[in-house]
Every structure is written in structure tokens, then in C-alpha cells.
Amino acid sequence: MSKKLLALTGNDAAAYAMKQIDPDVVAAYPITPQTSLMEKFAQFVADGESNTEIVLVESEHSAMSACVGASCAGARVMTATSSQGLALMWEVVYIASSYRLPIVMPLVNRALSGPINIHCDHSDAMGIRDSGWIQLWAENAQEVYDNLLQAIRIAENPDVLLPVVVNYDGFIISHAIENMYIYDNDEVKKFVGEYKPKYTLLDPKKPTTFGSFDLPDYYFEHRRQMAGAMSGSKKVIADVAKEFSKICGREYKFIEGYKLEDAEIVIVALGSTVGTARAVVDDLREKGVKAGILKIRVFRPFPEEEIASALKDKKAVAVLDRADALNAVGGPIFDEVRSGLYKKSNTPVVNYIYGLGGRDMGLAEINKVYSDLADIAKTGKADSVRNLVTYLGVRD
Amino acid sequence: MANLKELNKRKELLSGGHRMCAGCASPMIIRQMGLSQEIPLVVGSATGCLEVSTTPNPFTAWNSSFVHCAFENSAATVSGVEAAYRSLRRRGKVKDELRFVALGGDGGTYDIGLQSLSGMLERGPRILYLCYNNEAYMNTGVQRSGATPLGSQTTTAPVGKESIGKKQYPKDLTAIAVAHRIPFVAQASPSHWNDLITKSQKALSVEGPAFMNVLSPCPLGWGYSSEKTIELAKLAVDTCFWPLFEVENGLTWKLSYKPAAKKPITDYLKAQGRFRHLMRPENAAVVEQIQKKVDDDWAALLKRCGAEA
Amino acid sequence: MAKTEKAKLPSWKEVVIGGIIPDAGSAAKYNSGTWRTFKPVWSQEKCIQCNTCWIHCPDSSIMIKDGKVCGIDYEHCKGCGICAAMCPPKVGAVKMVKEEK
Numbered sequence: 001m002s003k004k005l006l007a008l009t010g011n012d013a014a015a016y017a018m019k020q021i022d023p024d025v026v027a028a029y030p031i032t033p034q035t036s037l038m039e040k041f042a043q044f045v046a047d048g049e050s051n052t053e054i055v056l057v058e059s060e061h062s063a064m065s066a067c068v069g070a071s072c073a074g075a076r077v078m079t080a081t082s083s084q085g086l087a088l089m090w091e092v093v094y095i096a097s098s099y100r101l102p103i104v105m106p107l108v109n110r111a112l113s114g115p116i117n118i119h120c121d122h123s124d125a126m127g128i129r130d131s132g133w134i135q136l137w138a139e140n141a142q143e144v145y146d147n148l149l150q151a152i153r154i155a156e157n158p159d160v161l162l163p164v165v166v167n168y169d170g171f172i173i174s175h176a177i178e179n180m181y182i183y184d185n186d187e188v189k190k191f192v193g194e195y196k197p198k199y200t201l202l203d204p205k206k207p208t209t210f211g212s213f214d215l216p217d218y219y220f221e222h223r224r225q226m227a228g229a230m231s232g233s234k235k236v237i238a239d240v241a242k243e244f245s246k247i248c249g250r251e252y253k254f255i256e257g258y259k260l261e262d263a264e265i266v267i268v269a270l271g272s273t274v275g276t277a278r279a280v281v282d283d284l285r286e287k288g289v290k291a292g293i294l295k296i297r298v299f300r301p302f303p304e305e306e307i308a309s310a311l312k313d314k315k316a317v318a319v320l321d322r323a324d325a326l327n328a329v330g331g332p333i334f335d336e337v338r339s340g341l342y343k344k345s346n347t348p349v350v351n352y353i354y355g356l357g358g359r360d361m362g363l364a365e366i367n368k369v370y371s372d373l374a375d376i377a378k379t380g381k382a383d384s385v386r387n388l389v390t391y392l393g394v395r396d
Numbered sequence: 397m398a399n400l401k402e403l404n405k406r407k408e409l410l411s412g413g414h415r416m417c418a419g420c421a422s423p424m425i426i427r428q429m430g431l432s433q434e435i436p437l438v439v440g441s442a443t444g445c446l447e448v449s450t451t452p453n454p455f456t457a458w459n460s461s462f463v464h465c466a467f468e469n470s471a472a473t474v475s476g477v478e479a480a481y482r483s484l485r486r487r488g489k490v491k492d493e494l495r496f497v498a499l500g501g502d503g504g505t506y507d508i509g510l511q512s513l514s515g516m517l518e519r520g521p522r523i524l525y526l527c528y529n530n531e532a533y534m535n536t537g538v539q540r541s542g543a544t545p546l547g548s549q550t551t552t553a554p555v556g557k558e559s560i561g562k563k564q565y566p567k568d569l570t571a572i573a574v575a576h577r578i579p580f581v582a583q584a585s586p587s588h589w590n591d592l593i594t595k596s597q598k599a600l601s602v603e604g605p606a607f608m609n610v611l612s613p614c615p616l617g618w619g620y621s622s623e624k625t626i627e628l629a630k631l632a633v634d635t636c637f638w639p640l641f642e643v644e645n646g647l648t649w650k651l652s653y654k655p656a657a658k659k660p661i662t663d664y665l666k667a668q669g670r671f672r673h674l675m676r677p678e679n680a681a682v683v684e685q686i687q688k689k690v691d692d693d694w695a696a697l698l699k700r701c702g703a704e705a
Numbered sequence: 706m707a708k709t710e711k712a713k714l715p716s717w718k719e720v721v722i723g724g725i726i727p728d729a730g731s732a733a734k735y736n737s738g739t740w741r742t743f744k745p746v747w748s749q750e751k752c753i754q755c756n757t758c759w760i761h762c763p764d765s766s767i768m769i770k771d772g773k774v775c776g777i778d779y780e781h782c783k784g785c786g787i788c789a790a791m792c793p794p795k796v797g798a799v800k801m802v803k804e805e806k
Contacts (some may be wrong), residue, residue: 025484027476055475055484058515062472065465065512069440069476072463075483077476094466100723116802161722199725201461201477202434202490209456211425211464213448214724218715222724224717400756404769411730412735412781419785423763431760450732548783615785623786623801625782626761657773679785 003181003248010173013141013180014080014106014166015040017148020051020187020188023104024075024195027055027066031085032101032118034108038080064092064103064287064382071101072210074200076152080101080105083110083124087123090128097132097161098226099210102195103163105133106148110170110270110359119358120170122271122322122396125299126332132226134233135300137270138168142180143297149183152192153240162226169272171358181249191247198199198386216223232300239297254303255294260310261287268307268337269320270296273354273361281364291370296333304340306351311337311346315377318369320392332390347380354392355372365393398593407459409439414457415449421612421629422446422501422528423457425586427610429497429526432596436460438477439497442470442504444527446537469510471516471525474498478521494520495600502543503527505528506569511633517576517605524599524606527569530614540619542567545637545639545687547682549670551618556563560673565689573607577646580606584640584652585630587643591640591652598642619669631664636694641701651701658694661687724804733781737764743801747777751798758788758799 008016014037017191018026028038039229048321055066063079071077081089086107109125111117125135134149134154141382144166151164199208204274214222237254245251258274259281260266267277284291294310296303311317319338329335334351341347352369355361369392375385382388409430416423422445430437440463440697441447447464450457453597465473474496482530484490498516500509505527532550533539538548543566549555553562573581579602584592599606600686613628620628632638633653640652662683665671674683721727736745747758752774759767766782768775777788788797 017760024487025476025478032471051483051486053479053486055479056519057472057475058511060511062469062475062515065469065472066476066479067480068465069463069473070483071476071479073438073477073480073484075480091466092469109621182624198782199727201438201463202481202494203491204461204492204494206727207436207459209451209458209462209726210723211447211462212451212456212724212726213464214453218453218720218724221715221717221720225720225722228717286727336769371652380429389455400760401754401772402757404759404772408765409735410765411777413732413735414764415735415737416763418740418783419787420763420765422762423765424787427765428760451726452732454721454726454728455732456726456729460731461729586761612723621786623790625763625785625787626791627739 001076002184004185004236005179006182007177007179008141008175009175010144010168011037011143011175012040013046013145014148016182017077017145018184019044019260021078021149021152021192023052023078023380025053025055025070025077027057027063027070028077028079029057029060029063029085031060033080033110033174034080034082037106037108037237048255050085060088062094064096066325067103068092068096068101071103072099074197076195077357078105080106082108082265083112086124086128087112091140093128093133094131094385098222100161100229101163102161104148104151104155105165106144107165108165108170108174108360117357120172121358125165125167126323129300130334132162133231133300134162134164135298136164136166137297137299138166139174139295140173141178144173145182146179146252149192150187150240150244153238154233156195156235158198160229160236162229167271169192171271181344187247191244234301237362252297254298255306255310257310258295260292260294262290264290264292264315265370265377266292266311266314266317267369268294268296268317268333268367270299271322273320273322276361276363277366280363282368289370289374300337307337307356308340308344311341312349314347317347317349318371318373319349319351320386321351321353324353324356347375348380350365350376350382351389352389352392353389359393361393368392398458398590398601406431406434409437409449409458409460410450411457411459413455415452416445419615421586421625422530423590425610425612425656426552427590428589429596432593433600435493437497439499440464440470440474440477441502442509442688443467444501444504445692446499446501448535466701469512470498470504470509471512474515474523474566475521478523496524497570498525498565500521500527501534502531502541505532506542506567514576514593517573517607520604521560522604524608526608526610528612530612530617532617535613536567536670542568547671547674547686549673555623555673560679564585570609574643578607579645580605580642580662582608582642583638584608584610585629585633585638586610587633588640588653595642601613612686617670618666619672621636628667631659631667635661635664635690637661637690638695649700651698651703652690654703661690709756709765720731737781737783738779741782744779744787744804745777745782745783745784745788745799747774748798751796753796755793757791761787761791789797
């Protein structure tokens with residue numbers, strides 16, 4: 001394996017991955033904070049460094065529609081978006097997964113309107129959590145790049161054939177420059193391989209209909225089949241990570257722990273906040289506090305077993321949600337983590353909704369969470385310190 | 397000039413056994429378009445009567461490849477197919493020469509899909525977009541659309557004590573397509589099959605996008621018995637309610653057909669249930685207004701085409 | 706009847722993924738001829754082979770053999786009557802008659 005160290009933004013890293021993947025078709029529409037990704041990729045195409053056919057559509061709805069058309073035609077297809085762009089795509093996002101099209105999409109996470117806000121939170125991605133897309137989450141630019149390369153292999157595996165979204169935090173990751181490794185072109189090319197579709201619109205000897213009209217006698221079977229593909233994707237995600245470790249030097253997991261093994265109080269999070277939390281954990285460890293982090297890398301399929309096994313013996317757990325489900329219960333990750341622990345453990349689990357619309361999540365906020373957890377651990381009761389769900393950093 | 401005895405040797409685009417209503421014009425229009433040339437087609441369609449009725453799983457009436465995505469994105473979806481074709485041809489992964497057709501009813505074309513259509517016409521891929529225009533949302537049960545004529549009865553603009561049905565004229569979508577300055581735009585009717593086939597041939601041979609707006613009589617929505625489909629389509633042309641013409645590159649207008657004697661609009665209106673209320677004496681002024689609009693539009697078209705009145 | 710049909714439908718593991726239909730033109734297996742209330746009857750003797758019925762049939766149901774109209778595909782004809790309406794009045798090679806069930 002050969003790699004070179006470059007200083008890139010998250011968006012540059014995604015564009016670089018796309019250049020190396022060299023998809024047959026990319027259809028996209030600009031939106032903050034995704035825009036610089038597509039600009040960079042368009043420049044690669046303009047300079048002849050990628051041979052991709054770019055379709056510069058008039059909306060995200062058309063972007064995903066063109067992706068669906070191109071993927072039905074047997075092409076390897078990518079797009080990218082954020083926030084409102086994803087919201088406009090929403091209808092077609094569901095169509096892409098139900099037609100079993102292995103489209104790969106970086107999603108540069110941004111708050112949803114309204115009021116309109118261009119900064120980071122995860123409400124866009126959480127809005128498509130039941131759409132049948134596999135969701136990978138990156139903590140930094142390196143993971144954006146690594147996840148994208150793996151996403152192609154996961155999506156196109158004949159046992160999966162589901163689209164994959166690679167999430168990363170708007171501005172915090174997309175626009176911050178980091179040192180990261182880029183792998184050798186030929187090695188990447190060999191790793192991603194060629195897409196060999198089973199069905200295509202473009203073979204006149206085998207004319208094929210995509211997007212048929214399913215009545216009650218077929219629809220349920222097709223949906224059940226998607227559910228099977230989502231469960232089945234777990235093995236493929238693990239296999240791809242293993243193979244990819246030969247290139248990148250580490251094996252990506254569904255969840256990743258930081259000082260988790262012997263931790264007593266644990267924060268569950270995804271995205272860039274994990275990076276901030278690491279610093280807090282180091283500090284607390286020096287003070288003798290057994291703090292740890294559980295990072296979720298794969299959110300769909302949801303790694304319930306892995307999370308439950310890792311958390312069941314902890315003294316207190318806080319789930320951080322950068323999106324509110326507005327269900328009068330808690331954030332989306334909280335709901336799923338807590339349900340995963342049900343019957344396996346009596347560990348008290350609390351929820352912090354944080355960072356909406358780009359509100360800062362700094363060391364002080366994370367310290368506050370750990371300090372709450374330490375108190376909860378003493379009582380063993382989730383609601384002993386404050387409400388089950390806390391809006392962290394909001395003005396009371 | 398097409399010859400039926402030559403055409404009937406060609407491959408049909410649609411098999412029998414689709415579920416379109418008896419007498420519906422749209423499968424006839426699709427057949428005629430499909431017979432226009434021999435290079436294999438890849439067809440996409442917006443959600444609508446044609447789409448649901450031709451592809452009830454596990455059956456498809458399409459003898460070509462076919463894709464349906466959603467209601468408002470036929471043009472964008474087929475744009476993706478066409479982009480894939482160019483990319484995969486360039487990379488040597490697709491060898492066959494193919495042509496691309498996007499379909500939509502008037503709902504999917506005039507209204508909810510207009511943005512997607514405009515985007516496609518502006519970008520310029522080699523795709524024929526064909527609108528089978530039955531002048532209302534027929535798939536959901538005859539609701540008014542941007543293509544519904546003034547005075548027409550629909551379920552959402554019904555006739556009543558205070559209502560003559562739809563109060564507005566349809567938008568001139570053909571002119572909107574022309575304004576994109578694309579290589580080829582045309583209006584056609586299945587009653588003039590030769591014209592429709594010749595136009596389809598032309599539309600599929602230009603190096604860029606083409607748009608065809610084809611009137612598609614609907615027995616159920618228009619209120620007439622199924623054998624009269626072609627009679628109605630012909631009346632629409634002979635009253636100049638639906639003139640046949642083509643426009644090249646947004647500039648060169650050509651009249652395709654001029655009725656020997658222009659028939660009065662009442663001939664067309666009285667043959668259809670959707671206009672029946674207009675025949676009542678109190679609605680005479682509405683009929684007059686419709687006639688005047690037809691006359692004005694016809695005169696303007698003749699002028700654009702440099703034809704004599 | 707409905708029960709046996711249901712038993713034959715493929716399981717979720719067997720259905721083609723994504724609702725894809727790999728069998729082009731398979732709608733021909735569906736008998737839309739049962740929809741008819743009137744049926745067109747074609748007369749070979751009267752037919753002048755103008756093919757006007759064929760080009761206007763919405764159901765691809767005018768059968769052609771060796772370039773000539775040779776009959777009507779009653780498996781698919783829905784009895785709309787367009788063929789009879791389009792047959793030149795002087796020729797009258799297609800007549801609509803009430804379907805006998």
C-alpha cells in the first residue's frame with residue numbers, strides 16, 4: 001500500500017474520492033455546504049482527471065431522478081447534497097432504494113428549514129433514516145474519504161444493492177482543512193472494481209422494465225426483500241472493511257470505542273463531536289474519571305447488538321443527538337439505543353439534544369454531560385439529575 | 397411519408413394486454429411514435445394512466461426497455477438514462493445504438509413536471525419528450541390541469557350554478573417548449589397518423605432535444621363513446637382547436653395541415669360530455685369566447701408560419 | 706380460484722428485486738379480451754388491406770401476417786370499436802356485434 005499525506009477539507013476529500021472512483025454519471029445541484037465538493041469535482045472533470053458524465057440539473061429532485069435513470073441504465077452513479085436539497089429529493093430517495101440501485105451520495109449535514117439555517121446538524125440525515133439507504137458517518141475528512149471508497153463496494157454488492165449515504169458535518173468537517181492520507185490511484189481503482197449490473201435498460205436484446213406498478217399482491221414482498229437486503233448488508237459492510245484495511249491500515253467497524261472497554265460513564269455520538277469528546281475523555285481520565293465514547297459509524301443498518309453488548313455493563317450512558325425527533329420522547333439515536341438496551345441491561349440512559357443549526361458543542365458542554373453522568377452513576381437512576389432529555393446549550 | 401404496408405413489418409412498442417381503457421388514444425399514439433423508426437428505443441414515463449396500465453407487476457406491455465420513476469421527473473429520469481448511455485458508450489461498455497423517449501401526460505408535463513422538462517430542454521440531451529395530452533388528470537379521475545380547456549367540466553372545476561367548469565384557458569406549453577430554442581417542437585394528433593409518425597421520425601433524428609405535444613382523446617374524461625376517439629381528434633384539428641404544426645430551432649414555424657374548411661367549434665364541443673353544459677342558451681357567450689380564442693390563435697399561427705388565411 | 710392463484714405467487718425471496726420486469730411484452734399473457742361487450746368481426750372478402758384499422762388500434766390487436774391484416778386478436782381486443790369506425794364506410798369490412806358470453 002502506498003499513500004500520500006495531503007491537507008484537504010472534507011469536501012475536497014469527498015471530491016478526491018469521487019475522482020478516483022470515476023463514476024459513469026454524476027448528477028448534482030449545488031447547495032451550501034455541499035457546493036465546494038461539486039465545484040472541485042467539476043474541475044477534475046474539466047481537467048480530464050475524471051471521465052464522468054456530469055448532468056447539471058435544475059434541482060435536487062431532478063438530480064436524484066437522473067441518478068435513478070442512470071443507475072437503471074447500469075451506470076455507476078453518484079450525487080451529493082445537503083439539507084433542503086435532500087428534503088427536495090426525498091421522494092426519489094425512497095425510489096432509489098426500492099429499485100435497489102447502488103447510488104452513493106455524500107451528504108454534508110446541515111439543519112433543515114425553518115427558519116432557514118445553513119449550519120450543521122443531523123436533521124437532514126435523520127429524515128431519511130427509514131428510507132432503505134445504508135448510512136455511514138464520518139468523524140473527519142479521512143473518514144469521509146475512506147467511507148466513500150467502501151460505500152461503492154457495499155452498495156454494489158449483489159447481496160446488498162442498496163444506496164449508501166456518507167454523512168459528514170457541514171462546515172465543521174466539510175470546510176475545515178485536515179491532514180489526511182490519499183491512496184494510490186491504481187490501488188483504489190482495483191479496490192472499487194467494476195460495477196456489473198444484473199439488469200439494465202441499455203441492452204436491446206434484453207429489454208427490461210424498471211419501476212413497475214406494484215399492487216397489494218407484490219408490494220409487500222418487495223419491501224420485505226429490502227429489509228432482508230438491509231440485514232444482509234451487515235456481513236458485506238464487515239467484509240468490505242476487512243478488505244479495505246489492507247489499503248488504509250485500519251479496519252472500520254460498525255461502532256468504534258474510545259477508552260470504552262473499562263469506561264463507567266459513556267457518551268454515544270456520531271460525526272465530528274466524537275473528536276471533541278476525545279479531548280474531554282483524555283482530560284477526565286487524567287483526573288481518574290472512567291469516561292469513554294461509543295462512536296456510531298454505521299447508523300443503517302442499525303448495529304443494535306454491537307451497541308447493546310458494548311453498553312450493557314456501563315454505569316451511565318448519554319446519547320447525543322444533533323437532531324430532535326420532536327416526538328416528545330427524545331432524539332432519534334436515543335430512541336434506538338435505549339430500545340436496543342431494553343431487557344439486556346438496566347444501565348441508565350439519558351439524552352442530550354445539542355448543536356441544532358450549528359450551535360457550538362465545545363469542551364465545556366461535553367464536560368457537563370460527563371459530570372451529569374457521574375452523578376447519575378451514583379444513583380443508578382436516569383432521571384435523578386435532570387430530565388431524561390436535555391437540550392444542551394439552549395438558552396433557558 | 398410513411399407507408400402502412402412498410403410500417404406493419406416493424407416491431408410494435410406495446411404488446412396487447414395492457415390495461416388502458418378501451419378506446420384510449422394514448423397507446424395508439426405510443427404505437428404510432430414507436431413505428432417511426434427502427435433503432436431500438438428506451439422509453440421513460442411519468443406516473444399516469446399509461447405508466448400504471450402498462451406495467452402492473454409482474455406484467456409489462458413494453459417491448460422496449462422502460463423506466464418509470466415518479467410523476468414530475470420523466471424528463472430528468474430519462475436525462476439520467478441518456479447520460480449513462482453516452483458515458484457507457486464512451487467507455488466501450490454499451491455497443492448498441494439507442495434512442496430515448498420521455499413520456500408524460502399533461503399533468504406530468506404541463507404542471508408538476510414542467511421544471512424537469514424545462515431543465516432537460518435547456519441542457520440539450522438527445523431525447524424526444526412526448527406529452528400525451530388528454531387535457532386533465534385522468535389517472536386520478538378527471539381533475540383540472542393546466543392543459544384543461546376553458547369551459548370544460550372536471551371533478552375539481554365542476555359545472556354548477558355559479559360555474560361553467562374551468563375558468564381559465566390552458567397554458568400554451570408548445571410555445572413554452574419553442575421558447576427553449578430546441579431543434580424540434582411539434583403538435584400532432586393520432587388522427588393524422590402519417591403526420592405524427594413523420595414528426596416522430598424527425599424528432600428522433602435531430603441532434604438534441606425534441607418536444608411533441610400530442611392530443612390524446614379520453615373517452616372517460618371527455619365523455620364520448622370509445623369508437624369516436626379518432627373522430628374527436630380529427631374534429632379538434634379541423635376546428636383549428638388543435639392545429640398541427642412544427643417549429644425548428646425555435647424560429648422556423650411550419651404549418652403541417654390546413655383544413656379545407658375550418659369547422660365551427662360547436663361541432664367539437666357538442667360531441668363531448670365535458671362541454672355539454674356549454675350548449676345551453678345561457679352559455680352561448682362562453683362558446684362565442686372560445687370560438688374567438690380559437691380564431692385569434694389560428695390567425696396568429698398562420699402568420700407565424702407565413703401561411704395564407 | 707383466488708386461493709390457488711395466491712398460492713402460486715412467489716415469496717419475498719423469489720420476487721425479482723426492485724419490481725423489475727425482465728420479460729418484455731409479458732402483458733400479452735393477460736387476457737384483456739374479457740373486457741369486451743361488443744366485438745369487431747372482420748371480413749377478409751370485404752377488406753381492401755388499407756391498414757387504417759391497424760394503425761389506429763390502441764390494443765395492438767389487429768393481426769398482421771405477411772404484411773396483411775389477417776384477423777383480430779380477441780385475447781387482447783377490448784372492443785372499443787375504433788377499427789370499425791375507421792374502416793372506410795364504402796368498405797365496411799369490420800362490424801361490431803354484441804359479445805355473447
